[in-house]
Amino acid sequence: MRYEGPVYRPPSEADSLLIQATVGCPHNHCTFCMVYKSGPRYRVRPVEEICEDLVTARRFHGTDVRTLFLPAGNTIAMDTDALVTVCQAAREQFPHLERITVYGSSSYILDKGVANLIRLRQAGLNRIHVGLETGDDETLLRVKKGSTAAEQILAGQWVKESGMELSLYVVLGLAGAERSLPHAEATAQALNAINPDFIRIRTFVPKKKTPMLRDWQQGRFTMLGPHGILEEMHRLVELLQVNSFFTCDHYTNYLPLQGRLPEARKSILAAIEEGFQRPESSYRPFFIGSE
Secondary structure: OOOOOOOOOOHHHOOOEEOOOEEOOOOOOOOOOOOOOOOOOOEEOOHHHHHHHHHHHHHHHOOOOOEEEEOOOOHHHOOHHHHHHHHHHHHHHOOOOOEEEEEOOHHHHHHHHHHHHHHHHHHOOOEEEEEEEOOOHHHHHHOOOOOOHHHHHHHHHHHHHHOOEEEEEEEEOOOOOOOHHHHHHHHHHHHHHHOOOEEEEEEOOOEOOOHHHHHHHOOOOOOOOHHHHHHHHHHHHHHOOOOEEEEOOOOOOOOOOEEEEOOOHHHHHHHHHHHHOOOHHHOOOOOOEOO
8 A cells, every 4th residue: 555645544544444635735725734834735535446455465464444535625625426436445445444534624525415415425525524624714714724714614614514524623822822712712613604513623733834833932912822722622612502522632732631511511611611720730741733
């Protein structure tokens, strides 16, 4: 099997077979992300090569593969017919597949439209991981996400309408100290409008070779400490009106919280409030990300 560039997949796909369908990210302008800033440039792999890798994977792993993730950074952007072919081929090679998943930014989901998303779901694609990051338009513009809150909401609603599962990512601290409360409140509003299957929490860490690292170093961005992050998360959770699985499943987070909302709201809020009682020095140390 072949692979080009960094191996980049969600923690929830740790046990999934990885078959690369695209290389790099077609957007690659987000100021907080370093994954593809040094390349490789975005391209779609030939369908024939992808299918060959599926055959090779079957020879190596057998037919009992249950979950498949198709890297890289924005595979939903590839041509619909090509992605349908890949999903169908995967189902043929691995008849026990329970899940095929990709990353997809909202702007490329909107390019697909509901009809094509339904075609993909019928072909076997049944989950999309989307970086919402924030529902605050000012922050979205500053970090060059490439979409507005309204576009993110519509894209999420279309994924849900298609029948696919939707896993949304929120980055606590992305708005800095200056817009922490607007970030939390606008993000809750967006999540409420979408009602995703999963809400996955990340905490902002400045990454090497990114504009946001330079902004912080030069005093143009004020980071939140552990208590500030917990305050932001508390405000987010208390405003959420969703039926979603909420999880802090990433090494950047200060607390490993999870539970289904709305049932787990009180216990999650209580855990956050307990976290306020700990000194900030007891949390993981500050670091600059290298991946």
